[in-house]
Amino acid sequence: MSQSKLSKLLEDEGLGTSETEISNLVRGVAAAPDGFGRDAWLTLLDPPPSPKLRSELETLKKTFELGFEITVDSLLKISQIRDALRELNLDGIMVPRTDEYQGEYVSARAQRVAWLTGFTGSAGTAIVLKEKALIFVDGRYTLQAREQVDQTLFEIVELAKISVNDWIQQNLSPNTRLGYDPQLHTRSAVQSLAKACSQSNSSIVPIMPHPIDSAWLDQPPPPLSPVMPHNLEFSGQSLKEKCAQCGSQISMAGADAAVLTLTDSICWLLNIRGADVEFTPVSLGFAILHKDSSAELFIDKRKLTGEARRHLGNSVTIREPDQFFGALQELGTSGKKIQVDPLTTSEWVFQSLGNDNCIVEMGDPCIVTKAVKNSVELDGARAAHLRDGVAVTTFLHWMSQNAEHGNISEIDAATRLEDFRSIGENFRGLSFPTISGTGPNGAIVHYRVDPDSNRVLSPEDLYLVDSGAQYLDGTTDVTRTIAVGKPTDEMRDRFTRVLKGHIAIATTRFPVGTNGGQLDSLARLSLWEVGLDFQHGTGHGVGSFLSVHEGPQRISKAQGGALLRPGMIVSNEPGYYKSGSYGIRIENLLTVVSTIPQEGMAGSFLEFETLTLAPIDQTLIVKNMLDDGEKQWVNIYHALVYQKLARLLEPEVRDWLKKVTLPI
């Protein structure tokens, strides 16, 4: 349906006065994904739309959910971009797949790489030069890129072979003026890019808006989803308290104010949620927090319902996004010290502040406080995990009854699991796309099933399902691996080694002052012993009805991450992948708790409490590979799973759970 036709329909329904105004509103609403608020997006339209308009809007929404209508004519697009470069006196342009918020999920508007190249994977960077264009993708996307991208126009470069900056350093012609949009790159990324360019005697040039935004006529607008207050019963701390706490941290850092650009920080701080992107219930916007605890929120006011305005109250000043630049300029010349995080904040923010002398380069002041969950959030997480455990256990029972018969596909399984979850109280959607992989697909770490890859589960398979949900009271993430039929000895050996790694993390005690990087090898030792390993981190932080991947803590080979503190939630997910055959992963979420002081202890220690409640497939465990402590952990964990879930399960499921959690 054409835009003008839609506008006409809207005007007929009394949904606004100016055509542009209406059409912008409706397109913005349509650009927000479905999900967290369910039909909440419709509440932004007043009066509510007729069934006819609603159906039209849903069609438009569907279009945006697919990213946008991809009509790839890369040849035309590249020549448009090259024309623009010539006018701008540039020799090339960076095309990143990031937006101005640097979050994990981006809106359709930010899909510049896809618009240009046709490549729709979730990570990738393109560079358009005068004589050449390239797209850099990582290992999981090499095949997809080859299918989607016209290789006569774009050279596909594998990131495993060379990084973008190394490529630039080694291949850029001298004196290249390489453009980049400072809104789409963090300061630290720009510094690395500048260094790579200078090594090839070239330079980077900021250019805004991105040339693609000018060439892309039907670029989706920024998404408009309603801002929803996140109530005290879930957040456990008022926005005033949070602003005061983070304000005093700004003060302690020697700054007067902090610029916040991470949307999950802002939503956490102000106790609001939104549905502007998929899987992470955030509203896109920027904020400035002052040391006196006053805050400014730069957000499209059309997203604010009356309830949201009342919730934000007087301590938060609402300003339009286009006022953000002026506010930064004013801050930069105020003589105040401004805290900004170079790792997560766009170069544009730094440039807008104007004056590097006013900048205190430091992490976002919300990050650590957000990661340390308060008791209400932890109780919420435990409650959410009960519901999630019921859903996952019910699913595993259903699988035990049906998987072997050869008529369940990976998509069937994922759908069924989502169905079981969606009936849970406070359920608001998935926290990431379910990884549902059987046999060889299970060995693909970031596997996302689609109709082409979809396999039917067969009795010789291991089936791996990694999934999670967003509940108002908590975010979940759990992986179980089950034997569809009778597993081989090798599968059982590998599963038991992965389990030993999982138990080593779950049971370790460690001193205050330890980071996750120091614990990572415990999850791998048993695999290393026989010359095996897994090629991903052991654990990531998890938000509270926020991002399922949250910093600053993690358990990983790569650097250490932040110190582990009581109240932090982190995943414990060692795995093993035999390419072309099967994948194994066992994932529970843990929370860090203080060790009860005992005589003789020198200093304060920490340990983990497991939050996730779902049985581990005992048919895959080789008992005599476990030592006494490990067997005890399995038995205590299974007793806990049964004790917590039994009364919440259907009788049939409960009986099954009783059986599969018997002590080994």
Add this chain to the structure above:
Amino acid sequence: MSQSKLSKLLEDEGLGTSETEISNLVRGVAAAPDGFGRDAWLTLLDPPPSPKLRSELETLKKTFELGFEITVDSLLKISQIRDALRELNLDGIMVPRTDEYQGEYVSARAQRVAWLTGFTGSAGTAIVLKEKALIFVDGRYTLQAREQVDQTLFEIVELAKISVNDWIQQNLSPNTRLGYDPQLHTRSAVQSLAKACSQSNSSIVPIMPHPIDSAWLDQPPPPLSPVMPHNLEFSGQSLKEKCAQCGSQISMAGADAAVLTLTDSICWLLNIRGADVEFTPVSLGFAILHKDSSAELFIDKRKLTGEARRHLGNSVTIREPDQFFGALQELGTSGKKIQVDPLTTSEWVFQSLGNDNCIVEMGDPCIVTKAVKNSVELDGARAAHLRDGVAVTTFLHWMSQNAEHGNISEIDAATRLEDFRSIGENFRGLSFPTISGTGPNGAIVHYRVDPDSNRVLSPEDLYLVDSGAQYLDGTTDVTRTIAVGKPTDEMRDRFTRVLKGHIAIATTRFPVGTNGGQLDSLARLSLWEVGLDFQHGTGHGVGSFLSVHEGPQRISKAQGGALLRPGMIVSNEPGYYKSGSYGIRIENLLTVVSTIPQEGMAGSFLEFETLTLAPIDQTLIVKNMLDDGEKQWVNIYHALVYQKLARLLEPEVRDWLKKVTLPI
């Protein structure tokens, strides 16, 4: 003896023509510590000195070895420095205890902190401001600083409470112009200092020479010790090959030349050794290595004997130290790219290069290659460890016969151990000051015995001895803890936990691509289990007749260090310290070796070979706390120690070793 009197004596002996020339030579020779070359320093004097002159020189040398003649009149000195600051239009000056080479040990000339404050500890920083002066020291030196420093003039600040830069950030008056000598701070240190100053609206100002150098009339000259070729039978690779190898790394990094300022890198690269500082057999100097493998060595030519000149040959151009600045300036304007390491190279080098655009900031190109020992160096290390094992085992036997009788002090023990070592072939001195601590002194991690602290070993003690030697074929470092009499149950429990940590490191297998930081926690798990830990790293790299503390690899909580590679040598030294009671540490050196590929292994794996050969006190082991694998390790290790050392030991010692290495 006065300088002119000494000069007269020298002239009488025909040791030169100009008085200044002679006196400078002799003072420089005297400023080099004794040690690696033994009396080699005398070879720089031609003709050899008469007994009378030699005795005078030894007296002068002794003076310099004490640092210098400390006649602390801090009040006068501070006022001199403040006068100088006024003239220089500065408000303050940094006084670091580092020299222009940033090595672990510095010559007497660099003891500016001691000259100014009287504090002679091995680490500390002073700041002189207009109204205030401070000295920053770490926990091990707080008491010593209070004794040595006039606290009416200097505030003593504990580094555990606040870092130097944090102090500056929080306390410096606005608009302070803080001077620093760019030769004495690395680039990265200067950047941190500049940031701290800018946070307090102040600025740093480079000033050379350091105002103390002008005020310090009897400042010792740079040390002059003879440069000794390090022969191929020990180095295993010619300097030409090394220059070619590192030159090609410079080329791969996109640079044309590298500036080398780490003396152990330079000595390794050119296969030379010296005795300019204590414990590390280096000659102080700078070098530039070009990608075509030609090298320039900036060194005081008086240190070069004919043999050294022949060894360096045509591929190394010898230039005087005062030509270094001009060479850097020339490089900086040559259009070439210059590789410099901001973490280890002085700011002065960067400033002398003039132009940051020419700089490729990267680690010293020798560091990794130096750390990966070749087969000749590894054979040398094994041979040195045989000799060292004989000395340590002979010492431990001697202790077993004598320690309990209550007439052996910590100094006696250290002296005896040095005596046993000094008779070994290729012995050239200690690799660091022996830590010989009994009872509560053993609990002080960096304990260095002096006549005041010296304790007599008593039967309720644990005695800890951490020591090492420099042999022409290798550098050693070993710690053993022994029960002087009958140990308590607690001591045995703790010792066994430390041993379990030691064994966990010694036996682990890990994939290529692993760094030491990933293994560190394995050394601690058994202590963590009962709420204990140790407050130092688990392991450091070790040089080959070079620094006993060598990068870039380490096993440590703090960051990861470089990837472990076959041929690297690293220490394995977990410990446990009960303050006021006892200390335990078990340290062996390990070398990284490739795991022999076996079927089913995915990828290449590494493991450790233990180099150190000395018995571990079995009376301190609680057998039933070890699992089967751990007992097996103890028995195999002890069998190896006996097998390797037996034929080299005195019969009495051999019989004793047989007994104390019986299987448990």
